[in-house]
Amino acid sequence: MAPVLxxxxxxxxVRAVLMTAKTIDLDLELKKLNVEKREHKNxxxxxxxxxxxxxxxxxxxxxxxDSHAIMAYLVSKYAKDDSLYPNDLKQxxxxxxxxxxxNGVAFPELLKILYPIIxxxxxxxxxxxxxxxxxVYSFLEAFLDGKQWITGDSVTIADYSLITTITALNxxxxxxxxxFPNLNTWMKKLEQLPxxxxxxxxxxxxxxxxxxxxR
Amino acid sequence: MAPTLxxxxxxxxVRAVLITAKSIGLDLELKQLNLRRGDHKTxxxxxxxxxxxxxxxxxxxxxxxxDSHAIMVYLLSKYAKDDSLYPQDLRKxxxxxxxxxxxxxxxxxxxxxxxxxxxxxxKKTITSExxxxxxxVYSFLEAFLEGRQWLTGDFVTIADYSLIATTSSLNxxxxxxxxxYPKLTAWVxxxxxxxxxxxxxxxxxxxxxxxxxxxG
Ligand SMILES: N[C@@H](CCC(=O)N[C@@H](CS)C(=O)NCC(=O)O)C(=O)O
Ligand SMILES: N[C@@H](CCC(=O)N[C@@H](CS)C(=O)NCC(=O)O)C(=O)O
Numbered sequence: 001m002a003p004v005l006x007x008x009x010x011x012x013x014v015r016a017v018l019m020t021a022k023t024i025d026l027d028l029e030l031k032k033l034n035v036e037k038r039e040h041k042n043x044x045x046x047x048x049x050x051x052x053x054x055x056x057x058x059x060x061x062x063x064x065x066d067s068h069a070i071m072a073y074l075v076s077k078y079a080k081d082d083s084l085y086p087n088d089l090k091q092x093x094x095x096x097x098x099x100x101x102x103n104g105v106a107f108p109e110l111l112k113i114l115y116p117i118i119x120x121x122x123x124x125x126x127x128x129x130x131x132x133x134x135x136v137y138s139f140l141e142a143f144l145d146g147k148q149w150i151t152g153d154s155v156t157i158a159d160y161s162l163i164t165t166i167t168a169l170n171x172x173x174x175x176x177x178x179x180f181p182n183l184n185t186w187m188k189k190l191e192q193l194p195x196x197x198x199x200x201x202x203x204x205x206x207x208x209x210x211x212x213x214x215r
Numbered sequence: 216m217a218p219t220l221x222x223x224x225x226x227x228x229v230r231a232v233l234i235t236a237k238s239i240g241l242d243l244e245l246k247q248l249n250l251r252r253g254d255h256k257t258x259x260x261x262x263x264x265x266x267x268x269x270x271x272x273x274x275x276x277x278x279x280x281x282d283s284h285a286i287m288v289y290l291l292s293k294y295a296k297d298d299s300l301y302p303q304d305l306r307k308x309x310x311x312x313x314x315x316x317x318x319x320x321x322x323x324x325x326x327x328x329x330x331x332x333x334x335x336x337x338k339k340t341i342t343s344e345x346x347x348x349x350x351x352v353y354s355f356l357e358a359f360l361e362g363r364q365w366l367t368g369d370f371v372t373i374a375d376y377s378l379i380a381t382t383s384s385l386n387x388x389x390x391x392x393x394x395x396y397p398k399l400t401a402w403v404x405x406x407x408x409x410x411x412x413x414x415x416x417x418x419x420x421x422x423x424x425x426x427x428x429x430x431g
Pocket of ligand 2: 268
């Protein structure tokens with residue numbers, strides 16, 4: 001039986017898991033929760049995940065949430081090799097560092113800019129928003145120094161985790177190609193991967209939605 | 216040669232690494248940075264860690280790594296005698312990863328959000344919004360502890376170390392109500408009894424003194 005993935009919209013952490021599943025050819029059964037009906041806070045879902053976030057995975061009798069933990073688990077359990085999440089101590093350590101950067105810095109910055117637009121009718125991107133996004137971009141620019149992918153010479157789940165968030169942030173505050181050439185090249189390369197399709201659909205509808213709100 | 220840890224004692228992620236090192240009997244050479252002086256933004260430090268955070272580890276072979284969670288996993292995998300603090304078992308490991316991401320994305324993030332305006336003199340009190348945010352963290356932890364002695368099950372893991380460092384600090388800003396959060400309160404007591412918890416104390420004391428100097 002295919003593992004079940006609970007999602008609401010195709011948010012960045014959800015898309016990161018979808019990219020991972022697609023790369024390793026794993027079928028997931030998507031179950032859509034309706035946020036407007038607060039289905040992610042009903043007692044049934046809270047029993048699965050008291051933190052009420054999506055994505056949440058149910059693999060037989062095992063329940064897991066947080067996209068980073070889910071990606072690492074799926075690769076370790078279902079992938080043919082370890083390339084997406086290397087067994088090598090040092091390589092894995094860098095992947096973990098980048099994922100905690102996504103989780104502790106990049107994703108919160110995205111939410112901080114996005115929330116007032118979605119919930120409070122904010123219509124403009126402020127200079128403060130731009131400074132915050134540019135700081136995230138400059139960290140990534142430094143991480144990419146001398147590297148093809150975000151952790152080294154091959155694609156890992158850290159690339160998936162970050163590309164889904166960065167492409168969403170890029171809709172709000174455009175990445176300046178001149179200031180962030182490494183970042184720009186990295187995005188272009190990811191966009192050319194077949195698996196990038198798993199990011200595109202969610203990103204497109206998000207882009208349309210945000211542009212409408214900002215108009 | 217012992218691995219080097221760039222650190223600042225009051226920092227919760229630093230303390231999580233210190234607890235981990237102590238529990239596996241690993242010596243670290245500590246290099247203290249003064250963040251107020253901007254030690255973390257010197258060209259030399261930025262070359263090590265462009266994200267300019269503490270803790271940053273430099274292993275004896277020159278390998279550089281930051282983020283406390285990544286450091287803890289790395290140190291255990293390389294130096295620990297067994298895997299009990301971060302088991303090989305896929306499911307156990309996955310739940311530990313989830314808890315550690317809860318730390319970096321939620322608990323520690325809330326901690327910083329409350330602390331920063333105090334440090335930068337933008338406010339002098341804990342607001343009701345702060346209290347609400349901290350209480351949400353506590354209620355998540357209370358739920359995670361349902362039916363469990365430790366945060367991920369029957370054994371202490373680095374998820375406990377990571378979250379005790381953050382929670383004991385958040386508790387300085389917004390007290391944990393033992394009536395509302397009995398499991399969390401019991402867990403804190405249990406962790407405090409671990410010999411490795413000694414490594415959390417000096418930095419936490421410094422942090423308490425620091426917060427008192429701001430809040431009075
Ligand atoms: N660190 C988590 C973040 C998950 C997260 O915050 N998801 C949001 C949607 S993008 C959510 O579920 N929000 C609903 C809620 O927190 O109640 C992950 O990577 O899975
Ligand atoms: N997720 C990181 C957080 C590290 C962090 O933010 N440390 C703070 C001190 S508690 C810091 O170095 N701040 C200085 C800065 O970001 O410039 C970890 O677990 O190591």
